Amino acid sequence: MSQVVEQEPTATDSEGYDGLRLRQVTKSFGSFHAVSSLDLDVPRGSFIALLGPSGCGKTTTLRMVAGLETPTSGSITLAGQDITYAKPYQRPVNTVFQSYALFPHLDIFENVAFGLRRRKRKDVDTAVREMLDLVELDSQARKKPAQLSGGQQQRVALARALINKPEVLLLDEPLGALDLKLRRSMQLEIKRIQTEVGLTFVHVTHDQEEAMTMADTVAVMNAGVIEQMGAPADLYENPQSTFVANFLGQSNLIEGTIQSRAADVVTVDMHGIGVSIPTERCHADGDKGWVGIRPEKVLIGEPGEALDAPGNTIPGGVVTDVSFVGVSTQYLVRMPWGQELGVFEQNTGRRRMFATGEQVELSWRPEYAFLLDFSQDASAGAQKADAE
Amino acid sequence: MSATASYKQGSAAGRWFREHLVLILGIAVLIYTFVPIFVVVLMSFNDPSSRLIYRFDGFTLHNWLNPCEPEGMCGSLWTSIRIGFLATLGSTILGTLMAFALVRHQFAGRSAMNLLIFLPMASPEIVMGSSLLALFVAAGVGGQLGFWTILIAHIMFCLSFVVVTVRARLAGLDDNLEQAAMDLYATPRQTFWRITFPLVFPGILGAALLSFSLSFDDFIVTNLNAGNTTTFPMYVWGVSQRGVPMQVNVVGTVMFLISVVIVVGGEVTSRRRAAKLT
Numbered sequence: 001m002s003q004v005v006e007q008e009p010t011a012t013d014s015e016g017y018d019g020l021r022l023r024q025v026t027k028s029f030g031s032f033h034a035v036s037s038l039d040l041d042v043p044r045g046s047f048i049a050l051l052g053p054s055g056c057g058k059t060t061t062l063r064m065v066a067g068l069e070t071p072t073s074g075s076i077t078l079a080g081q082d083i084t085y086a087k088p089y090q091r092p093v094n095t096v097f098q099s100y101a102l103f104p105h106l107d108i109f110e111n112v113a114f115g116l117r118r119r120k121r122k123d124v125d126t127a128v129r130e131m132l133d134l135v136e137l138d139s140q141a142r143k144k145p146a147q148l149s150g151g152q153q154q155r156v157a158l159a160r161a162l163i164n165k166p167e168v169l170l171l172d173e174p175l176g177a178l179d180l181k182l183r184r185s186m187q188l189e190i191k192r193i194q195t196e197v198g199l200t201f202v203h204v205t206h207d208q209e210e211a212m213t214m215a216d217t218v219a220v221m222n223a224g225v226i227e228q229m230g231a232p233a234d235l236y237e238n239p240q241s242t243f244v245a246n247f248l249g250q251s252n253l254i255e256g257t258i259q260s261r262a263a264d265v266v267t268v269d270m271h272g273i274g275v276s277i278p279t280e281r282c283h284a285d286g287d288k289g290w291v292g293i294r295p296e297k298v299l300i301g302e303p304g305e306a307l308d309a310p311g312n313t314i315p316g317g318v319v320t321d322v323s324f325v326g327v328s329t330q331y332l333v334r335m336p337w338g339q340e341l342g343v344f345e346q347n348t349g350r351r352r353m354f355a356t357g358e359q360v361e362l363s364w365r366p367e368y369a370f371l372l373d374f375s376q377d378a379s380a381g382a383q384k385a386d387a388e
Numbered sequence: 389m390s391a392t393a394s395y396k397q398g399s400a401a402g403r404w405f406r407e408h409l410v411l412i413l414g415i416a417v418l419i420y421t422f423v424p425i426f427v428v429v430l431m432s433f434n435d436p437s438s439r440l441i442y443r444f445d446g447f448t449l450h451n452w453l454n455p456c457e458p459e460g461m462c463g464s465l466w467t468s469i470r471i472g473f474l475a476t477l478g479s480t481i482l483g484t485l486m487a488f489a490l491v492r493h494q495f496a497g498r499s500a501m502n503l504l505i506f507l508p509m510a511s512p513e514i515v516m517g518s519s520l521l522a523l524f525v526a527a528g529v530g531g532q533l534g535f536w537t538i539l540i541a542h543i544m545f546c547l548s549f550v551v552v553t554v555r556a557r558l559a560g561l562d563d564n565l566e567q568a569a570m571d572l573y574a575t576p577r578q579t580f581w582r583i584t585f586p587l588v589f590p591g592i593l594g595a596a597l598l599s600f601s602l603s604f605d606d607f608i609v610t611n612l613n614a615g616n617t618t619t620f621p622m623y624v625w626g627v628s629q630r631g632v633p634m635q636v637n638v639v640g641t642v643m644f645l646i647s648v649v650i651v652v653g654g655e656v657t658s659r660r661r662a663a664k665l666t
Contacts, residue, residue, distance in 0.1 A: 068567050
């Protein structure tokens with residue numbers, strides 16, 4: 001079920017692996033499997049995002065790494081050490097909680113110093129001052145958490161975890177409570193700090209833009225398993241399941257019958273129109289599949305107009321909806337087989353807008369399309385509007 | 389013309405009354421509550437002509453200078469203070485532990501326990517007192533009623549109040565704080581003493597103050613289980629039939645002043661804290 005292709009599960013060499021490694025980790029609450037046989041490798045120094053809708057198991061996974069939940073089965077190793085059953089205070093892992101969980105009765109300085117004091121570190125004063133400097137809160141050291149704004153509290157939570165120089169820093173939707181503008185600036189801020197300190201970050205979020213902006217690797221989770229994992233651009237351009245195609249951005253998924261499979265290209269009959277898809281973008285078994293194309297990759301034009309997309313021109317579309325968004329115009333086009341496809345056209349100013357009811361032709365470059373397995377639900381992951 | 393004028397006048401007076409209704413009622417309620425206390429304070433300076441007539445006859449400092457003059461009064465007061473202190477200690481410790489168990493642990497009978505803890509608060513004192521007496525007699529300690537049976541009774545009825553107060557404070561505590569402490573290398577013991585306890589402490593302190601005043605004040609349950617021991621409320625009840633010595637008013641005034649100091653002190657600290665926050 002798990003479609004992890006980036007790494008093969010090899011339990012034997014975990015001792016030599018210096019990053020965070022989860023092997024066959026399962027967490028069940030009664031008969032409900034929050035996480036099922038999860039395999040995940042997080043190389044040292046990387047920034048990985050676990051992305052998925054609420055209830056997909058991403059927070060449970062994070063809590064198991066923190067030691068706040070115990071896996072039902074499987075193992076977690078960190079820098080070669082088995083930490084599956086270690087207590088939270090025994091593992092070199094720190095967490096930035098969604099609610100920040102700052103200690104209300106301690107001032108900012110003591111909140112940040114907490115971890116160092118528990119481990120009886122020397123030079124707490126210098127370390128705390130440096131850390132507060134890093135998050136630009138040195139002037140607030142003697143204030144109580146309630147006196148700070150949401151964004152400042154967020155930075156204290158980050159400083160309090162970072163000061164311990166953990167092997168892995170876990171971020172549990174740390175920006176969820178901030179407004180959009182502050183969230184964007186904090187995303188860049190956290191990314192900057194990660195680059196500066198060079199620690200391993202594991203970030204849990206349901207916000208696909210946040211995941212793609214911040215992380216070098218995104219793991220899309222759904223129903224307790226990792227659907228696909230890779231660099232943000234790879235995931236976006238070449239999704240391997242309908243869930244990833246719909247959850248990460250939007251996709252048009254069109255039913256097609258596979259005609260032939262050559263070494264480098266697969267030919268698909270899509271409602272009477274032949275389209276070809278590069279083999280490395282083809283993730284369908286059997287003789288049917290979903291032809292996927294991102295709305296911004298679809299070109300729209302008048303019938304007979306020459307479009308910059310050799311090969312696949314699909315005639316007979318009728319514009320049913322036009323939304324002008326400013327940077328782009330978003331069209332819905334009803335195709336001869338009854339399906340409505342989304343088309344985003346960049347507002348370059350060089351082309352005219354189409355009106356509702358106009359006859360149009362659609363076209364796209366074959367190398368942008370992808371082919372997904374027909375057994376998957378074409379609407380999986382598409383309800384991301386609720387998750388926001 | 390005149391009708392309009394009187395209408396206007398009536399309306400102005402009516403409006404004034406309506407606007408100040410809450411204030412008037414508030415002052416009336418305050419007078420109603422404070423008159424008895426004022427009488428107690430006044431009578432503590434009374435120089436009575438007769439023990440049988442409760443009337444202000446003349447000003448004196450005699451009562452304040454000789455507070456222990458009436459026979460047995462200071463003894464009963466000391467008994468009440470000792471019982472109050474021990475009952476507070478016992479019920480606060482037990483009640484705090486119970487509150488933690490009820491909030492933090494899942495065990496069989498937890499919801500039944502949550503319900504049962506309310507019963508002592510809801511049942512009439514006379515029922516509690518007499519059933520406790522029946523219990524002591526049945527247990528064969530009917531002959532040794534006194535200090536210890538009073539203490540047991542007081543711990544019993546204070547317990548519910550402590551549990552309810554501490555439980556409310558604990559339920560309002562964010563679980564994430566303790567998880568965050570553990571995540572930051574605090575052992576369970578350190579987590580408790582550095583995070584949980586300081587945050588729950590205001591609730592525990594409130595419960596302790598409440599326990600002391602409940603214990604110090606109690607008459608019905610105490611009277612049934614006291615044997616030959618006399619607490620301060622029992623002393624007052626006893627002497628009131630022969631004429632109350634004015635020193636009782638001194639004790640009453642001192643107790644009132646202590647409460648005022650505690651309440652004002654608490655208010656000032658919390659205001660100072662709030663002022664620091666802004």
